[in-house]
Amino acid sequence: MEREFLPKIVSFLCKWCSYTGADLAGINRLQYPTSILPIKVMCSSRVDPVFVIKAYLRGADGVLIGGCHPGDCHYQDGNYHTRRRVAILKRVFELLGLEEGRIRLSWISASEGPKFARVCNEFTEVIKSLGENTTKTTIFL
Amino acid sequence: MDRLMKVNKSAELAIIDFFRLLLENDRVSGIFTLRKINKDDSVDYCLVTDENRLDEAIPFYPFMPANAGQILSRFSPMNKPVAVVIKPCELRAFIELVKREQGTLDNFLLISYSCAGVFPIIKTGDEPFEKFLPSYWETVKRGGISQGIRQTCKVCEHFLPMNADITISLIGENKLDSECKMFLNTDKAKEFAKDFEGEMLEEDLESPVINSLLTKRKGEKEDLFTELSSKYSGLDGMINIFGRCIGCHGCSRVCPICYCTLCDFESHNYDYSASILEREISQKGALRLPPDTIFFHLGRLIHMSFSCIGCGLCTEVCPANIPVSTLFIKIGEETAKMFDYIPGRNVKEAIPVTVFKEEEFAELGE
Structure with missing residues (x-):
């Protein structure tokens, strides 16, 4: 019997907003795929694009970066920097013909538990339509 | 219109004379330029402080043994001014490094030129590119893309220097062997060049030859990118x-x-x-x-x-x-x-x- 493909999604969540939002989603017993792997970071701007590439090349089907809404950053402007970096990252992926759709940036505040669940569900569906990441079986990377 | 100084000597001789004057008058402590190093014709960047050692300086030699911008960042800031001959791309690299606090522009007299490209680094066993040099300089005068230069140079669009104190015009200069046009872009340049003898003129650095070279290079670049993509x-x-x-x-x-x-x-x-x-x-x-x-x-x-x-x-x-x-x-x-x-x-x-x-x-x- 063939198992249904459940995408592995590595998510970098900022401590102040998105991670707390994810917590809230759990407390409210909201349903979202179990294949989301949360990594707590102090700020979304702590995420060096290299982390995202690493996850992508090591076989993550999707990479989610969650931060505070623009203007709400605990450190004033960290998320603006994140946005620029993700913009560059996605553009480079696009230019190289890599799947930039596997990278997603979302603003999830601490009170947005339902939004966190929605983003996870939506993103999982998007990745399902993209299929498994071929880096999982590529020998040379 | 840009202010320029015309000297009735070949570009190379004129600039070396300028260096001599700077060193003699103690205006600069050293000259950073390409220079022949050994008898076997190897060429490298050199910081020259003794004017007698300027004889073998070849500032416009079409060769890039290292990125001069990177080298400059390693020895700036200098205590006393140093005159530097640097290619446009190297100068841009230096500016990028200064932005990253890896160097300062203080005490550098930046001299650059319209660059027609350089030849590849010779690896052991490779044939030297000297045989291409006469045709290279002919192509520079015409404003074409020379045979044998690096692929990267063939597609370079930024061959006119940005941020140079002095720009030497090479591309499209028919009388390259008998006259040298030095564009004095900054007050610093005018100050350093005030004792140097030459005819002051007003002219544009950009010429139809330069524009046509730009078009040619853009074409080359498009072809290369299509091939690569x-x-x-x-x-x-x-x-x-x-x-x-x-x-x-x-x-x-x-x-x-x-x-x-x-x-x-x-x-x-x-x-x-x-x-x-x-x-x-x-x-x-x-x-x-x-x-x-x-x-x-x-x-x-x-x-x-x-x-x-x-x-x-x-x-x-x-x-x-x-x-x-x-x-x-x-x-x-x-x-x-x-x-x-x-x-x-x-x-x-x-x-x-x-x-x-x-x-x-x-x-x-x-």
Whole structure:
């Protein structure tokens, strides 16, 4: 019997907003795929694009970066920097013909538990339509 | 109209005379220029302080043994002024390094020129490029693309210097062997050149010859990019292009923009422990070792491509002949375009990843 493909999604969540939002989603017993792997970071701007590439090349089907809404950053402007970096990252992926759709940036505040669940569900569906990441079986990377 | 000084000597002799004067009058403590080093005609950058050692200076020799911008950043700030002859791309590299606090512009008299490109680094056993030199200089006078120069130079659009104190006009100058046009762009340049004898004129550096050369190079670039993009699309494309990489990281060592002495990719941060290796192999059935080749190149592209000044040294030093610079120039142009950025254009222009605008990229993140 063939198992249904459940995408592995590595998510970098900022401590102040998105991670707390994810917590809230759990407390409210909201349903979202179990294949989301949360990594707590102090700020979304702590995420060096290299982390995202690493996850992508090591076989993550999707990479989610969650931060505070623009203007709400605990450190004033960290998320603006994140946005620029993700913009560059996605553009480079696009230019190289890599799947930039596997990278997603979302603003999830601490009170947005339902939004966190929605983003996870939506993103999982998007990745399902993209299929498994071929880096999982590529020998040379 | 730009202010220029015309000297009735060949460009090379005129500039060496200028250096002599600067050294004699103690206006500068040294001259940084290309110079013959040994009897076997090897050419390297040299900091000359003794005017008798200027005889073998060849400031406009079409050769780039290292990125001079990188070298300058290592010995700035200087206590006393130094006159520097530097190619436009190297100067842009230096400006990028100054932005990164890896050097200062103080005490440098920056002399650059309209650059017609350089020849590849000669590897042992290669035939020297001396035989191309006469035709090279003829092509410079005509404003064409010379035979034998590096691919990166053939497609370079920024061959007129930005931020130079003095610009020497070479491209399209028919009387290159008998007269030298020095454009004095800054007050600093005028101050340094005031004792130098020459006829003051007003003229534009940009000429129809330069514009037609720009068009030719743009055409070359388009052809090169089209050829490359057919080979490097997607993950398979990346494997095609970097499959030969031996992981020496030479491209990042010579890169003036990759200035970090503690480069993340040189660290052990991303090493595979035995347990990670086992897991990878059990999933894939085999693994190319050492791993992380594409990780390294992709990481570099994302970290600094927008500042790539296209000097082409990465391709030059690649032992596997990977067209690193072509890829970096193409991707870098696009990432720089996102922020209307031109690396090395202005020292006050902030590096894209250090600043932001509140209203930009609203479509990203929802």
